[in-house]
Amino acid sequence: MASPVEQFAVKPIIPIQVGGVDISFTNSALFMTIAVGVSALFFWYGTRKRALVPSRWQSMNEVFYEFIANMIRDNVGKEGMKYFPFIFTLFMFVFLGNMLGLLPYSFTFTSHIAVTAALAVFIFIAVTIIGFARHGTHFLRMFFPHGAPIATAPILIPIELISYLSRPFSLSVRLFANMTVGHIMLKVLAGFVVALGVFGFIPLAVVFGVTLLEIGIAALQAYVFTILTCIYLNDAINMH
Amino acid sequence: MPQFDPTSFPSQLFWLVVTFVILYVLISRFAIPRIGDVMEQRQKMMDDDLDRAAQLKAEAETAVQTYEKALADARAKAHEVMKAATDEMSRKAEERNREVAGRLAQQIADGEARIGKARDEALASVREVATGAAQAIAVKLADVSLADDKVDAAVGAALQESR
Numbered sequence: 001m002a003s004p005v006e007q008f009a010v011k012p013i014i015p016i017q018v019g020g021v022d023i024s025f026t027n028s029a030l031f032m033t034i035a036v037g038v039s040a041l042f043f044w045y046g047t048r049k050r051a052l053v054p055s056r057w058q059s060m061n062e063v064f065y066e067f068i069a070n071m072i073r074d075n076v077g078k079e080g081m082k083y084f085p086f087i088f089t090l091f092m093f094v095f096l097g098n099m100l101g102l103l104p105y106s107f108t109f110t111s112h113i114a115v116t117a118a119l120a121v122f123i124f125i126a127v128t129i130i131g132f133a134r135h136g137t138h139f140l141r142m143f144f145p146h147g148a149p150i151a152t153a154p155i156l157i158p159i160e161l162i163s164y165l166s167r168p169f170s171l172s173v174r175l176f177a178n179m180t181v182g183h184i185m186l187k188v189l190a191g192f193v194v195a196l197g198v199f200g201f202i203p204l205a206v207v208f209g210v211t212l213l214e215i216g217i218a219a220l221q222a223y224v225f226t227i228l229t230c231i232y233l234n235d236a237i238n239m240h
Numbered sequence: 241m242p243q244f245d246p247t248s249f250p251s252q253l254f255w256l257v258v259t260f261v262i263l264y265v266l267i268s269r270f271a272i273p274r275i276g277d278v279m280e281q282r283q284k285m286m287d288d289d290l291d292r293a294a295q296l297k298a299e300a301e302t303a304v305q306t307y308e309k310a311l312a313d314a315r316a317k318a319h320e321v322m323k324a325a326t327d328e329m330s331r332k333a334e335e336r337n338r339e340v341a342g343r344l345a346q347q348i349a350d351g352e353a354r355i356g357k358a359r360d361e362a363l364a365s366v367r368e369v370a371t372g373a374a375q376a377i378a379v380k381l382a383d384v385s386l387a388d389d390k391v392d393a394a395v396g397a398a399l400q401e402s403r
Contacts, residue, residue, distance in 0.1 A: 005241050010248035021250050028248075029255035036263045043271035050278040052285065058278070065275045085268035093263055113243050114252045180243065 004187040008111055008180065027107040028115075035096035035109075064092070068226070075230040079237050087233075090119070091226040098179060098218030102211070110221075111179035113172060120172035123229050131236035142239060171228055178221045182214045363399070370395040 012024035046061030054062060068088045072080040080087075094110055101108025109115050131139040143160040144153060189210060192203035242248070371391045378386050 008242040010242060010245075010252065012251070022247065023251045023254040025255070026248065026251050028252050029259070032255050032259035036259050036266065039263055039271075040266055043266070043274070047271070047274040047278070050274060052278075052282055054278075061271070061275050062279060065272070065279070085264060085272055088272065089260065089264040089267045092267065093260060109252070109256075111243070112248075112252060114249045115256050118253055118256055176243070180241075 004184045004191070007107075007183060007187060010112070028109045028112065031097070031100055031107045031109050032093075035093060035100060038096055038100070039092050064088075071227060071230055075227065076234040076237060080230065080233055083233060087226060087229060090123075090229060091222055094119075094175065094225050095219065095222035098222055099215075101179065101183065102214055102218060108179050108183060110175055111183060113176045116172035116176040117168070119225075120168040123171065123232065124168040127229075127232045127236045130233070131239075134237060135239060139236075139239070142235065167232060171225065175221050175225050178217055182210075182217055186210060186214065367392070367395050367399060370399070 010026045010028050012022075012026050013030060014025040016022075016024050042057070043061060046055075046057040049055065049058065051058060065088070068091055069081070069084060072084055072087055076083075097108065097110035097115075100106050101111065131142070135141075142164065143157050145156075145160075148156055186207060189203050189207045193200040193207065196203060371388070374391050374395060375386055375388075378384050378391075
């Protein structure tokens, strides 16, 4: 039986070396490309008629659009709409990464800490720059809220600072861990189906249920990743 | 775990940046304008339709008001005309009544005068006839001729009594 973590192996498909750095087109890159392709197809097919009364696919396009637009409006406000394209891209990328990963023989690029951390660190840096650009040094007020007694500063400031700095870690680890654990669990349970022979139907039923659960988690984690980005953006734009 | 093998990191990061940027361009340049456009258009059309509906409703209400006003006016006018006609008719009827009543009263008065005259004449002739008859009876029964003035006086008394 193959190791349950073998599915996460990054295997080069087209080896590319640039200046001694390996940037091969891998299975991970293939599924990122597929995610972009699926998005392109989805939006192209959904908006090809642009009917006043939408077709099914156009409705789906509009549901995704409205979902993200409302998320930004509710969590960040009107000013956040500047970042709508980025948030929408982020959601589609993570959502499709999670969903495509559930297909048999596919690869889940969101189960790699390198990918989730890169996204999280980019968001963290961008949000911090937006915060300082909008509020200047006043943005440091984030770490010491108004109304708090000055005596609490030695405790409060380190706590706020740590909670702020831990954002990229929690954001990236949450997605990476959820995806990794889900896929390992499916692999192990699927292994039991074969190992138990006749009684394999029991883990099979469990695998069926867990697969449904994983579909839910895939959508939910994409949502959580996106909404946390919105909340961080809100902190930077409006300060809390 | 392959996740913690740093040899694959450059490749992953490189393709992440490439695909993410492509997806970003795709969504910001293509998907959002197209979806946003059609939704805005739909919203605009709905707003326009609602506006037009509100306008038409207002127009209908004005029309109803005009109609009701016209109806009320017509009713008032009809009432007025009817009242005028009734008044005119009752005035005419009264006039005629008065005229007829006057003529009748005149005729009654004339008739009464004629009756009175006839009765006076009759009474006068009754006295004459009675006087004559009394004289004739007196001649026939007692063979006395009575003086005209005495008989006349007696008849007058008797007539007075019988009246």
